Amino acid sequence: MRSPSPARVAVGVATAVAGGLLAGGAAPAAHSEAPGLGCGDALVEKTLENGAAWRMCARIHPIKGLVLEKVEFRPATGDYEYEGYKRVIDQLYLAQLNVPYDTGAIQYNDITEYGFGDEHLVEQSPELCPGEARDVTQSFMLFGELIERTMPGICVDEVGTGLATHSQERLSGGGPRFVEHGTGLEVSSVSKISWYEYQQKVTFDDHGQIDVGLGATGDVAPGAMFFPTAPEEGWPLGSATEGEQRYGASHWHNAIYRVDFGVDSGEHQRVERWDYARPPEGPSSWTVHGRGTVEDAAFSSIPGDDHNELTWWRVVNPDSLNKDGHARSYELVNRNPVDHFASVTQPLVTFTNKRDCEEYASDNLNPGCPNDSILDYVANDDAPLTDPVAWVNVAFHHVDRDEDQSPMQVHWQRFQLVPRDFFAQTPSITPERSCVNGFDEGVDTSARPCVATNQVRPSIETDRATVDTGTIMTADPGTWNTARTRWDYSYMWFRNGAPITTVGEDGVARPALGPTYVVTPADAGARVTVKVTASQVGFPSGTAESVAVQVVGRPRSTPTVGLAAPAGAYGRAGTVTVTVSNSATGTVTLTLNGRSLGAKTLSRGRTLYSIPRTTTPGRWTLRASYHGNTTLNTATRTTTYTVTKARPGTVKTKITKKPSSRKKGKATITIARPTGLTAPRGKVTLVLKKGSKKLKTTATVRNGKATVKLPKTTRGTWKITTTYTGDTRYTPARSVVIRLRATSEKGLKQPTVEGRH
Ligand SMILES: [Cu+2]
Known part of the structure; x- marks a missing residue:
């Protein structure tokens, strides 16, 4: 499923913001090519419809299943925020899936006891994967036999995420309106663990947010052990047979993810906790004060005991500041219950310093610290918390429904990683809203536009009534919107709609710039205008053209320049013939790759140039510029000049x-x-x-x-x-x-x- 292209109602003129390019509309901005991630075929890189892009390495681990590494984001606004991509997380995977049944009879650890890779990985057939199915190469033992296979195992797709932003500036409609429909990059895999089938799905949206989800489908657990007769242990599924009702056993899906943060590849990152409470002496009963504290050591936090439902955490890179001077961070959003009945599933979140042997949230399989759990990791970690790994507990207590049979509709459990000050503004900002940042008197892009907007047209004043050669023209920039800022003006002069250029002795044509212009013979009979560009750092610039001024006299004609340049050879001087039609008089200049070979006077509209014998072999650009005279305009001609190699001596x-x-x-x-x-x-x-x-x-x-x-x-x-x-x-x-x-x-x-x- 793909959403339609993001739609925006254009207001004002989409132009460049002084001090940085800003993408207008849905076009992605140019960016410098960052080095790749070095993961070969595992690279997933996708530019989304609004121009934002994600890249990462995606692999299937035999036990962990889908593992995403080196996850990096580039906003739709391109270099407006920062150049190229920035790292968000170093690694993300499901580190345990604990499934205890409420009967108390049995529990499973689907990651460490079964694993999501190997034979459990389900092929991404075209019916399963609507996007691009990525091949996965596997090698494992199954029933005493070595299986080696390559099959589609990861699905990569761009999906619609619904309304992304909407802003209508007038209550009754009309006026500027901004609408964006979002998309996201979805990376997923499916693993079959007995009767349950899980989709691991991570969605990376076009505003930098990450949604990590575990969807469970397949079928409810079969057999008498999972169909108790005690009503308090489940939910009645099916009708009673011979007077006896069976109950589908309720159970937990305790998913614990391991997130290794890498906010802008920070060497030293900081974990902050934020709490909100009513102060003892606030002005009213609804006064709430927020307070941030730095978590300086590894910890687990149990809801109710250690934090309340308003508490949240973020990982900050204090050395990476956005354009507002705020430290970049990603916030952990985890609104899920926890299973209070086992110590390892009690914490909503656990933070530890990254340690290589600590791979699984419980029953650790790494021989470096075998059988340990997150509780041991915290107990054994006494270093300052600067290389944070989050163990995110995403629990779901599944009480079966009649509708779960059969197959069971996917039930989801998920958490989010949300950029907080990673960007100074929304990462899809348009020129029209680009100056809305911080305290504002109110967003009104009509009355108080961000974009330089001309209100009274620029005009040209002349120092004499009859405008002819030598007349001094002075530009008046006109009137521009000044509700938000003062503008700097720049000027460019035009003759009959084409930029006026003057060719110097070096043969280089330069545009006529600046607030004044002196009329030349080339302007005879022409209409001269000036274009004024208003610009200011932090604001999109705007351009307006003046009313035209008519220059007296007969307009000059434009001759044709000819350039005959037979191929030369290294060591032999070449000859180039320049001709100018209309038997032109005056001078020409010839340049070779921009280097002047001097000015020469035409004789019957013709002159010869000698190309130095030391000119190295290759293809050169020759440019002949005619400087014009009283009846002819300037004109140029460019051609390629080839120099072949010389034969060496004996x-x-x-x-x-x-x-x-x-x-x-x-x-x-x-x-x-x-x-x-x-x-x-x-x-x-x-x-x-x-x-x-x-x-x-x-x-x-x-x-x-x-x-x-x-x-x-x-x-x-x-x-x-x-x-x-x-x-x-x-x-x-x-x-x-x-x-x-x-x-x-x-x-x-x-x-x-x-x-x-
Ligand atoms: Cu379930």
Whole structure:
């Protein structure tokens, strides 16, 4: 199921906020590419419909089932809040699922006794997974047999999350209205534990919230043990047979999750507890005061004994501040009962420092601290609480219903991780609301817009009545909304709707900016306007164009610039011909990749340029700019100029030390080059051949020269061929073949030239 695209009613002009880009509408903002998470195929990365994105590593563990790691979020507003992704949690998984039946006869630990992976993992068939099913590779023993399989085991999907935000600024309708429908990334798996089938589902929404859910389906427990006759132990399922009513046994699903927080990858994180109570001397009976305390050591908190229903916790990274200067944090939202009848299921939440051996909430399977539980973890942890792991107890007391048969509709138990000051504003904020942050006189984007909004159009004043060449034009920015801020103005001048540019001696065209403009011959007969941009840090800028001013005179025509540039070669000067139509007079400038080759005067609309012979091989951009005259406008032409590689000079091989069967030899290779050019680099390969025997050696060419070690050689006649690989400037080349005759065990005869290859 997918929701329709997020809809927003656009108000004002969507533009950039000074000091940071803000995405307008549903378009994702550009962001710099952060390094990947290094988990290969396990990477799940999804950009949601509003432009927000999540990424993480998702795997199936043989015992824990779905394990999510390195979970990171990038808001829809892109770099407006921070650059790229930020870490939220390092790891998340279900660390125990304790199922005691109210009969007192039996209880199960579905994680440590069964496990959610291996044979318990259910295939994500197309009927089960409406999104993208991810393959999982497994290897386990089943009934004495090794099973190795790869099957779809994780489902990744984008789902609608309903209304995300709504704001209507007028009571009776009309006026600006903001509507967003949200979506979320859902990562899930299904595991079958006897008659129960569980969906592990984590939903990451487009505003940075995480919902962790355990859904139970399958069937109610079968057999006499789970169908007692005592009414207080369950709920009547089915009709009485022979006068006897059986009761589906009530039971708990005590799920304890392990959440390893990594708020903005903080080295030192802080756990805060917040409580709310009526002060002894408040002004009224409904006065409530909140109080935060830092949890400085590992703890378990039991509802009623240690905290009340208003208490909540958050994990703060004190070194990571949002744009408002508030420390980033994630809040734990856990509104569930606890099973008070066993000590390990009493705490609603337990926080400990991260310790590798502490993997499961009870009956720990890690040999580093075997059979321990969260209670032991707390007892054994006396360090300051700075690397917090939360053990989140999400319990559900299941009293069966007639409707549970059959199959049983999924019943859910869940908790949330909610960003608190992770962003300075809502992570989907639009330009229209971007200045609404903190104390405000009231949101009214019509009367008090955030976006720079022009109220009286900009205008142009001139220093004389007849506007001709030399007239000084001065821009008046007009009137802008000043209810929230004062604006800085910038100006850009236009001729007949196109930006006015002037080409300098360097051939670079520059736009006409600033509050004044002096009319040039190029403006004759044209309509000149100025565009004013109002901007201020923290506010989206706005632009408005002035009324046009007519310049007297006949408009000039625009000539065509021609650029003939046949390919050149390294070491040889190239020739480029610039032509300007209409037999233009005046000057042109030619640039090569932005570097000026100087200004030249046209003769019959034509001039020649010489491209330096030292121009390195490759593709270059040539740009010819005509500067205009009294009857012609400026004009430019760009083309690609190709320089090919040069052939190097002679490759010479000289043996400087003869090799023998016992000792290696040496040779010097020189590669000649034309005067004034860069010496060849690259590599040379020497092949020594004697009959079917072949020896090979290579060396690096530096400054046109290479020293090569010759391999040990047996006696006889060897032919040596040297091949040069070429480099960025030179093509490959080969030396003449030289012949070497070995006369003794100790060495070879001096080389004799045999001929050019
Ligand atoms: Cu149940």
